[in-house]
Structure formats: C-alpha cells, structure tokens
Amino acid sequence: MTNHISKQFDKELSALRTHILQMGSLVEQQIILALEALHVKNIAQLDKVVEEDDKVNEMELMIDEECQRIIARRQPAASDLRMLITISKITVDLERIGDEATKIARLGKHICEGNQFKSTHARELQKMGQLSLDMLKQSLDAFVRLDASVMYKLFEADQHLDEDFSNELRRLITFMMEDTRVISTAIDILFIAKAIERIGDHATNISEYVVFLAQGTDMRHTASGKKRSQQNE
Amino acid sequence: MTNHISKQFDKELSALRTHILQMGSLVEQQIILALEALHVKNIAQLDKVVEEDDKVNEMELMIDEECQRIIARRQPAASDLRMLITISKITVDLERIGDEATKIARLGKHICEGNQFKSTHARELQKMGQLSLDMLKQSLDAFVRLDASVMYKLFEADQHLDEDFSNELRRLITFMMEDTRVISTAIDILFIAKAIERIGDHATNISEYVVFLAQGTDMRHTASGKKRSQQNE
Numbered sequence: 501m502t503n504h505i506s507k508q509f510d511k512e513l514s515a516l517r518t519h520i521l522q523m524g525s526l527v528e529q530q531i532i533l534a535l536e537a538l539h540v541k542n543i544a545q546l547d548k549v550v551e552e553d554d555k556v557n558e559m560e561l562m563i564d565e566e567c568q569r570i571i572a573r574r575q576p577a578a579s580d581l582r583m584l585i586t587i588s589k590i591t592v593d594l595e596r597i598g599d600e601a602t603k604i605a606r607l608g609k610h611i612c613e614g615n616q617f618k619s620t621h622a623r624e625l626q627k628m629g630q631l632s633l634d635m636l637k638q639s640l641d642a643f644v645r646l647d648a649s650v651m652y653k654l655f656e657a658d659q660h661l662d663e664d665f666s667n668e669l670r671r672l673i674t675f676m677m678e679d680t681r682v683i684s685t686a687i688d689i690l691f692i693a694k695a696i697e698r699i700g701d702h703a704t705n706i707s708e709y710v711v712f713l714a715q716g717t718d719m720r721h722t723a724s725g726k727k728r729s730q731q732n733e
Numbered sequence: 734m735t736n737h738i739s740k741q742f743d744k745e746l747s748a749l750r751t752h753i754l755q756m757g758s759l760v761e762q763q764i765i766l767a768l769e770a771l772h773v774k775n776i777a778q779l780d781k782v783v784e785e786d787d788k789v790n791e792m793e794l795m796i797d798e799e800c801q802r803i804i805a806r807r808q809p810a811a812s813d814l815r816m817l818i819t820i821s822k823i824t825v826d827l828e829r830i831g832d833e834a835t836k837i838a839r840l841g842k843h844i845c846e847g848n849q850f851k852s853t854h855a856r857e858l859q860k861m862g863q864l865s866l867d868m869l870k871q872s873l874d875a876f877v878r879l880d881a882s883v884m885y886k887l888f889e890a891d892q893h894l895d896e897d898f899s900n901e902l903r904r905l906i907t908f909m910m911e912d913t914r915v916i917s918t919a920i921d922i923l924f925i926a927k928a929i930e931r932i933g934d935h936a937t938n939i940s941e942y943v944v945f946l947a948q949g950t951d952m953r954h955t956a957s958g959k960k961r962s963q964q965n966e
Contacts, residue, residue: 571804572814582801588818592825673920676909680913683909690920
C-alpha cells in the first residue's frame with residue numbers, strides 16, 4: 501500500500517516536472533515569435549504573442565494549484581516538499597518571462613507604426629534575445645538534471661547580457677542625440693532591451709532554485725543576487 | 734496535547750505575520766529614504782539605502798525558511814497551508830520592492846553627479862512614490878485584516894500610477910527633445926519612475942494573494958493581471 505502511494509506520488513511529481521518543461525517551451529516560443537515578428541514587422545504575429553499570454557497564465561495557475569493539492573494531500577517529507585515549493589517558484593519566474601515576451605510584442609507593435617526602427621536595432625535585440633533564450637534553456641535543463649553547476653555559467657552569461665544592455669543603452673543615447681525625432685522609438689527599443697535583460701534575470705533565478713533543490717543551499721542573495729540589484733547602474 | 738500543539742502553531746503563524754509586517758516597514762522606509770535623499774541630493778543617505786538592502790534579503794530568507802520548516806513539521810491543514818504559502822509569496826514581492834528601492838538609490842547617485850535634475854522632476858517622483866507607498870501600506874493592511882475588498886482599491890490606484898508613469902514619460906521625451914545634453918539624466922529619471930511603477934505592481938500582487946487567502950480564489954491573471962502585462966504600451 502505504502503509502495504503504491506509512493507509510486508503514485510512519484511508519478512504526480514514527474515507530471516509536474518513535465519508541465520514545467522511545457523510551460524518553459526511555451527514562453528521560449530513566445531520570445532522567439534516576438535523578436536522574429538519585430539524583425540520583419542509582422543503585426544499579426546505580434547498580436548498573436550499578446551493573445552497567447554493567456555495560455556502561459558493558465559499553465560501557471562494549473563501547476564500552482566496542483567502543487568498545493570499535492571502538498572495538502574500527500575504531506576510530503578522535507579525533500580519532496582522542497583521540490584514542490586521550488587516548482588511553484590519556477591512557475592512564477594516562467595510566468596514573468598511570458599509577461600516580458602508580451603511586453604516585447606506590445607512595444608514592437610508601437611515601433612512598427614513608425615519607420616525609425618533600423619535593421620541594426622533588430623540585429624542587436626536578436627543577439628540579446630538569443631543569449632536570454634540560451635540562458636532559459638540552460639536553467640530548465642539544470643532543473644531536469646538537478647545540476648547545480650549550471651548556476652555559475654548563468655552568472656557569467658547574465659553579466660554578458662547586462663553588458664549588452666549597457667552597450668545598447670549607450671548606442672540609443674547617441675542615436676537620440678543625433679536626431680531628436682527618434683527619441684520615442686529609441687525609448688521603446690530601450691524597454692525591449694530591458695525586457696530581454698530581465699528574462700536573463702529570471703533564468704538566473706531558476707538556476708538558483710535548482711541549487712537549493714540539489715544541495716539544500718539557498719543561493720539567493722549571494723553574488724548573483726547582489727549583482728542583480730545593481731542593474732541599471 | 735493537541736490543544737497545546739495547536740496553540741504553539743498559532744504562535745508560530747502569528748510570529749510570521751509580525752515578521753511580514755516588519756519586512757514591509759523596512760522596505761517602506763527604504764523607499765522613503767531613497768526618494769528623500771534624491772530630492773536633497775544626499776549621497777551618503779543614498780549609499781545607506783543600498784547597504785541596507787542586505788537586511789531586506791536576510792528577512793526574506795529567514796521568513797521563507799521558517800515557512801518551510803513549519804510546513805514540514807506541522808503538516809498543516811489546507812487553510813493553514815494556504816496561509817504559509819501566501820506568506821512565502823508575499824516575501825518575494827517585498828524583497829523585489831526592496832530591490833526597486835535600491836535601484837532608485839543607485840540611479841539617484843548617478844543623477845546627483847550631474848546638475849540636470851530639477852526640483853520639478855523630484856516633485857513628480859515624490860508624488861508617484863507617495864502613491865506607491867500608500868498602495869504598499871494598504872496591501873499589508875489588507876493582509877493583516879484578511880480584507881479582500883482592498884484589491885479593487887489597489888487596481889484603481891495602480892491605474893493612476895500607470896497614468897502618472899505615462900505622463901512622466903511624455904514630459905521626459907519633451908525634456909530630451911528640447912536639450913539633447915539632458916538625455917542621459919532623463920533616462921535615469923525614467924528608470925526611477927519605472928521602479929516606482931513596479932512597486933505599485935508588487936503591492937497589487939500582495940492584495941491579490943490576500944483575496945486568495947480570504948476567499949480561496951486565485952485572482953492572478955484576472956483583470957489586474959491582464960492590465961499589468963499591458964504596461965509600457
């Protein structure tokens with residue numbers, strides 16, 4: 501009987517892990533679609549990204565409810581409880597990544613209305629976006645393999661992304677100084693770059709939860725936490 | 734014996750609630766100090782806000798660990814479990830509010846280095862900051878009184894704050910167009926306004942958790958959730 505319950509419990513945990521990966525794929529797809537659509541000025545596709553955000557939100561609620569249901573019913577031991585609480589926290593970060601993708605799509609629509617957006621901007625945002633996507637993939641991969649070492653790679657990648665953001669900010673300031681008519685578009689681009697930079701932060705959060713899960717060590721507010729609070733400097 | 738355990742458990746929950754309020758007061762104080770210091774260009778006080786962020790982070794970890802310890806040891810029934818999970822989520826939002834206060838202080842230092850920051854900007858940021866502080870107070874008050882109705886007031890206040898942000902953005906664009914030398918400072922001001930606007934979002938999150946706690950209804954991704962994903966439009 502105990503064995504049976506335990507097997508059932510393992511199945512439930514495994515289903516939750518699968519749902520996290522599905523939610524991860526969904527937000528990844530949202531980022532890819534938003535940046536692609538911005539590049540080719542495809543308004544219909546930008547609209548689609550905004551609409552699909554509901555799916556991300558529904559997945560968060562579904563996974564969160566399932567976690568709480570399992571905790572209440574199974575009264576899991578410490579390590580399983582830690583897994584369930586971690587899954588609940590990862591969904592919050594994935595949902596916020598979905599929000600950032602939606603923000604990119606909305607700002608993208610605004611940008612497409614004008615004609616100040618050059619392919620150099622699109623390329624720079626694509627480059628930053630690709631880096632944030634790699635980070636997201638690595639963080640979810642770390643979750644599946646319970647690989648705590650990935651966190652350090654993500655700290656490094658996050659620093660690169662922050663530098664890319666600072667460089668883009670400098671370029672945009674020059675762009676605005678040269679021609680004041682582009683200021684409004686430049687600020688939209690700035691907020692898109694900021695949204696991408698935040699996706700990297702969320703991926704780093706996820707890798708920190710994995711360390712907590714793998715080693716029982718809470719890595720928030722260590723080097724990376726401090727670094728993150730320094731953003732925008 | 735059961736009565737004894739239950740009294741002990743009540744004490745633990747009550748201590749956690751007190752800690753949440755202490756953490757709330759701390760981040761509130763951080764926002765007040767940062768905006769005041771920016772107004773009078775007090776660099777030492779801006780530095781102090783940055784340093785004190787460690788205290789906020791420590792409180793988050795402490796409360797979070799305590800929640801998990803209680804869940805593991807007490808194996809609480811559904812409603813108490815809901816309270817503990819909610820407390821854990823509220824600390825995440827309070828910690829992020831602390832991060833925003835730190836961001837304001839860091840950007841403030843940058844601004845104080847130049848002489849482009851006028852008292853009109855300071856007044857506008859103070860006004861927005863006061864609104865976000867009121868929202869934070871109301872959300873924590875709602876948590877203490879388990880008052881679900883506060884959420885609707887906060888939706889409204891959050892809309893005002895978003896409008897204030899949009900107006901400030903427009904003013905800053907005009908400011909930059911009139912004199913390109915102020916662009917860098919204007920962007921710092923813009924990110925401070927954005928940080929304040931996010932404080933309002935976190936306060937709204939907290940009031941949504943209170944509804945979940947009071948009524949067992951998950952209010953995320955309802956009207957307010959949708960509204961929030963539309964920010965930056």
